[in-house]
Amino acid sequence: MTEVHSNHVLGGINMNSAGKVDLDDGIGWKSKLKIPPKDQRIKTSDVTDTRGNEFEEFCLKRELLMGIFEKGWEKPSPIQEASIPIALSGKDILARAKNGTGKTGAYCIPVLEQIDPKKDFIQALVVVPTRELALQTSQICIELAKHMDIKVMVTTGGTNLRDDIMRIYQKVHIIIATPGRILDLMDKNVANMDNCRILVLDEADKLLSQDFKGMLDHLILRLPKERQILLYSATFPLTVKQFMEKHLKEPYEINLMEELTLKGVTQYYAFVQERQKVHCLNTLFSKLQINQSIIFCNSTQRVELLAKKITELGYCCYYIHAKMAQAHRNRVFHDFRNGLCRNLVCSDLFTRGIDVQAVNVVINFDFPKMAETYLHRIGRSGRFGHLGIAINLITFDDRFALHRIEQELGTEIKPIPKVIDPALYVAKSLEDHQAIEDAINASK
Secondary structure (H helix, E strand, O other): OOOOOOOEEEOOEEEOOOOOEOHHHHOOOHHHOOOOOOOOOOOOHHHHOOOOOOHHHHOOOHHHHHHHHHOOOOOOOHHHHHHHHHHHOOOOEEEEOOOOOOHHHHHHHHHHHHOOOOOOOOOEEEEOOOHHHHHHHHHHHHHHOOOOOOOEEEEOOOOOHHHHHHHHOOOOOEEEEOHHHHHHHHHOOOOOOOOOOEEEEEOHHHHOOHHHOOHHHHHHHOOOOOOEEEEEOOOOOHHHHHHHHHHOOOOEEEEOOOOOOOOOEEEEEEEOOHHHHHHHHHHHHHHOOOOEEEEEOOOHHHHHHHHHHHHHOOOOEEEEOOOOOHHHHHHHHHHHHOOOOOEEEEOHHHOOOOOOOOEEEEEEOOOOOOHHHHHHHHOOOOHHHOOEEEEEEEOHHHHHHHHHHHHHHOOOOEEOOOOOOHHHOOOOOHHHHHHHHHHHHHHO
16 A cells, blocks of 8 residues: 555645645745735626635645736636636536627636647647737736746747747647648647647637637547547627537537627717718717727728828827738737737637737727627727726718617617716726716616
8 A cells, every 4th residue: 555645635625635735835835925006996796706715725836826816817717617627527518608708718717737748749828810819829828837837838820830840849748729720730740649639729710710610629639539629709690609519528518608798898889970980989089088998990901091091190009900010010019918009900810719908999080890890899998897987980871880889789879979978987996986876877
């Protein structure tokens, strides 16, 4: 019979061989962490409506808990609370949750927990639809794993393939990738997926759209038959249902989408002529208390033209779209996220999963045709339960699309008032709670 000498960690607290808490080592570890200042902004029930679980209750490794707390994450959001324990049990998951409610943490935490850093092969693959989202997800994963000896690699199209091949021959445990590039590496027999037993599909509705037709089926053929698939999607089109029935084994379904739009985002429209749009935008800039704003156009050409106009008006403005060189896109994304510029003009490239917490205003300079596009655009504001506004510049030709999108999303887009109450989108701290509640109630 083997004698047990080593302590083991349960929920971040050391337990000795008798099953008792080891007080010498278990107490005080949290006090030594470099935890960022507490976020004092009010949060909506999108992220606070939980059963009250703590991260320690998920029986995670101490090193992972350290990364979670040093990231500034205090308590699990509803999607994290619902999916982390199920993912840790090894079951397939089909999860629907609003953008901006903590989905990345919901899958990164159980993936990191299940990685064995001593084994030198790829153990998990996270697939996302855009390069920017891949970079953002890998950054979050790296930060969470900062105290673990886990190697995370990001690989996307538009970067040097030879560099990726060199990196993948080093030690890699988790790959975060866009579909085309990871398939390329698999087909070249560079990315060996024989032991990759966890597949995460984020923004699955987009991954299963015509843009990536057939790619996921091809990718799954290269994975072991015994695998776990974690599928996250804000919307649930027929393609997702068909994929689920084909590839997921008795998946645990999570649906936190009783309503589609974020509670903290108030939506307005301004009825304007096309030639009045720039003047209207100028007026909004002068009247609103913008922390950071994202302004959407329907074409790459209009993105560049509008960015030029905004700069001529004297405002700091970046722009980003799919036809730009990848290195340029990365630089713009990085600098905007770090707060180097207040306004960003972009195409729908930037609607998926991109998380810039400081954004409190989204403006649809061009109104979208599809409800799904509208939903993802306005979801760039009011991230993680915070407050924001979405303003839509509506022309005569947009009036039917406006009404249809309201109906499809079951939401209300109100006429813009002369003065927008700052309490609806400028949340200084918890002390503003009553003013915010009063403003939201008065606007209904």
